[in-house]
Amino acid sequence: MDDTRKHIEVCFTPGEYEYFKDEYEIVVVIDVLRATSAICSAFNNGVSALIPVPTIEEAREYQAKGYLVGAERKGQIVDGFDFGNSPYSYMKEELKGQEVVLSTTNGTKAINIAKDADTVVIGALSNLDALCAWLIEQNKNVLCLCSGWQDKFNLEDTICAGAIMEQLIATGNYTSDEDSSIAAKYLYLSAKDNYMGYLKSSSHRRRLKNLNLNEDIKYCLTPNQTDVIPILKNGKLVKI
Template sequence: MRVDVVGNVNELRTMDVAGRSAVVIDVLCTTSTIVTALTYDAAAVIAVETVPQAKQMEMKDCIRGGERFDKKITGFEVGNSPYEYMTEGVADKTIILTTTDGTRALIKASKAKHVLAGSFLNVQAVAAVLCELQRDVLLLCAGTQDEFALEDGLCAGCIIEELHRQSYSPIQLNDLGIVLHQAVSQCRDSIPDMMRISSGGRRLEKLGRVHDISYCSQLNLLDCVPEMGEGNRMAPYRGIRGEKIFKSL
């Protein structure tokens, strides 16, 4: 299995994802939020690139969520903190979500054969799905404003480590993948501390969102693996046999 890591969304080329399973990683907080919303029984999460597009979408039983530069969008019901989705109010609702980097990365990766959302929360489950799909893999770190984000890179390294454990075939990595895998092997037990000192962590701390950093740094808390379908609609991956493979809280 070939596994390549791309450091931020602007570095991604269409040829990088063609025929592959792509995992989009935006730990703080888009992909962590999507995993959480679906675990709390949201019907789906639709990734939307721009605020006007999100405002124009009309559908039954929907909630608009998202942020621009870490601030909730005016007129939207919720922002981009996973805690805003830990409620019965999201059950059976479709979340229309637009964020600064994460939803843009999901849409840009949409030409892949499979597009999954990865975070620290679901590393083990993501690796299991990738092994089931048996395709080459692209791990796309969404980054922050077109720059590499440490937390996304460490999450990619954790997924690589888990693939080494679960895959029956050898794992071939690009250079960034090798570096991130080695980094995780050295700091796996201090990931929450690394999250807090990252630029993204420091930014959220200034906004009083330390609770989001702590939550998003938890490893393998959830089994949900969001997969993108038509219309950039994300729903739980149900396996090759169509079986639901994760448990709700």
């Protein structure tokens, strides 16, 4: 009998996406520290839409048109922009109902690379259970696209992807067979009881800690703070 289960697989970096992309109806873009956590935080706070742009130049063009624009590179707010990618920046009253623009080192680049997939949604630990429940309802082939750090593998996105896999596989309706998926699940299983401790030595956590962003890290590594699921529609992220 044919295996009718759908696939849930993990792609570690935007650079590897081209080797995966054709087989998945849904791509979940993940950048736990911090772009996709911040995007979920923005929709949880009532932002009406979020326009992800890959370059600072495009971000400046939107700024010139009067948009509120966030821009981050290497963990820091880019000079001249309203905010970076701290989830706390997106909890402000003034953003409610607004359309906001965001450009980040890794996350918005990954969204851009995946933009031609049938469906692109935003994943983070902060919307984990809501996202998984929605994915399970769709019953489609799912690829978790980790944003990584400057085109290299990162641990926190991989662990989040492993957490998503775990919930989908548990339904019995999904399978996975890429080695990257198997590795993500192993890494998630060893991390799940203590994300903060497990990621203590991760490169990006060290990077952000050096920038005094420990509060951001705690927020981003705490699962299930919101049930929003941002989805890409005509180049803009909106709430499902």
